[in-house]
Amino acid sequence: MNPAAFIEMVHRQAHRQWAEDGPRFGVSLAEFEYLRAIGLQERKQTDLRDHGQHLQDVVAHMQVSKASASAMVLKLEAAALVKRVPCRMDARAQHILLTEAGRKKLSDGEAIFAAAARAVFASLDDADRQALAALLGHPTQIA
Numbered sequence: 001m002n003p004a005a006f007i008e009m010v011h012r013q014a015h016r017q018w019a020e021d022g023p024r025f026g027v028s029l030a031e032f033e034y035l036r037a038i039g040l041q042e043r044k045q046t047d048l049r050d051h052g053q054h055l056q057d058v059v060a061h062m063q064v065s066k067a068s069a070s071a072m073v074l075k076l077e078a079a080a081l082v083k084r085v086p087c088r089m090d091a092r093a094q095h096i097l098l099t100e101a102g103r104k105k106l107s108d109g110e111a112i113f114a115a116a117a118r119a120v121f122a123s124l125d126d127a128d129r130q131a132l133a134a135l136l137g138h139p140t141q142i143a
Contacts, residue, residue: 013120025109026105031105032109035102037062038073038076054094055069081105
């Protein structure tokens with residue numbers, strides 16, 4: 001299988017999986033992507049140079065406008081999936097953190113992608129399955 005066909009297949013399977021499982025988990029793909037970005041930024045160190053995630057960090061990670069990120073963070077905050085806390089290094093700024101409910105939705109979204117990965121892996125012939133597993137460092141299975 002050529003790389004373009006493989007990427008198309010993965011993309012199609014991921015969308016199918018989200019269409020099927022996303023509503024049950026109560027999170028859209030876009031909301032999951034923001035939760036993922038916030039979760040990744042949340043792991044940053046807290047010091048003067050790199051003192052945690054702000055809205056601008058989410059904007060940079062997602063490559064979206066500040067207005068789009070701000071609207072989604074407000075939506076996630078209203079759903080109690082994220083919270084804002086004052087920044088200790090800059091009184092004008094706030095950190096954006098996942099709540100426990102946000103962590104659960106993030107985990108649910110990861111499960112959707114894991115199911116999509118398993119479906120893609122199962123649809124491959126033996127040679128492609130072995131090549132992909134070797135490439136990804138999973139000799140016998142995916143996700």
